Amino acid sequence: MTAIAVYPGSFDPVTNGHLDIIERSAKVFDKVVVAVLHNRNKVPLFSVEERVAMLKESTAYISNTEVDSFNGLLIDYIREKNARTIVRGLRAVSDFEYEMQAASINRKLDPDIETFFMMTNNQYSYLSSSIVKEVAKYEANVQDLVPASVQKALRQKYSHLTDEK
């Protein structure tokens, strides 16, 4: 039996913290599907297509990963992918409450699907996509926070702000 895990999220944009979770979970599971969620409740900076492209580029070196996007209920998507596990990263206590709720409801919807939590690497515990966007907006260096392709994409997205100065 192939152990397939799905790592869902907004990835707006992917950070080195996400990549660390992807790399580590790829050592635990036979295959990791990184799935970008079409989230209608959040206004994203990058389109789903842009987020998928950045993830594909930055995970190309990990052979047992696949990048995809999905709409609707996570549990339905997990079944569609023949996966049995959801991977989530935990940074701080503040992540815990939401993650516990999500894991509980997903277990209720399908008791055969397990949520697998991975603690962040300490060096990324402060890192989030929102912080990266905030910092990049002011042209600060995000070099150690995101892969090179994301750094370039952020510069392009925010170049109009610089031009307006």
Ligand code: ADP
């Ligand atoms: P969501 O909108 O689902 O919170 P994110 O893209 O922000 O999407 O995060 C996806 C997953 O990655 C979540 O489980 C989140 O806790 C985890 N994650 C985000 N940043 C980090 C990090 N720096 N270290 C470890 N896990 C992280």
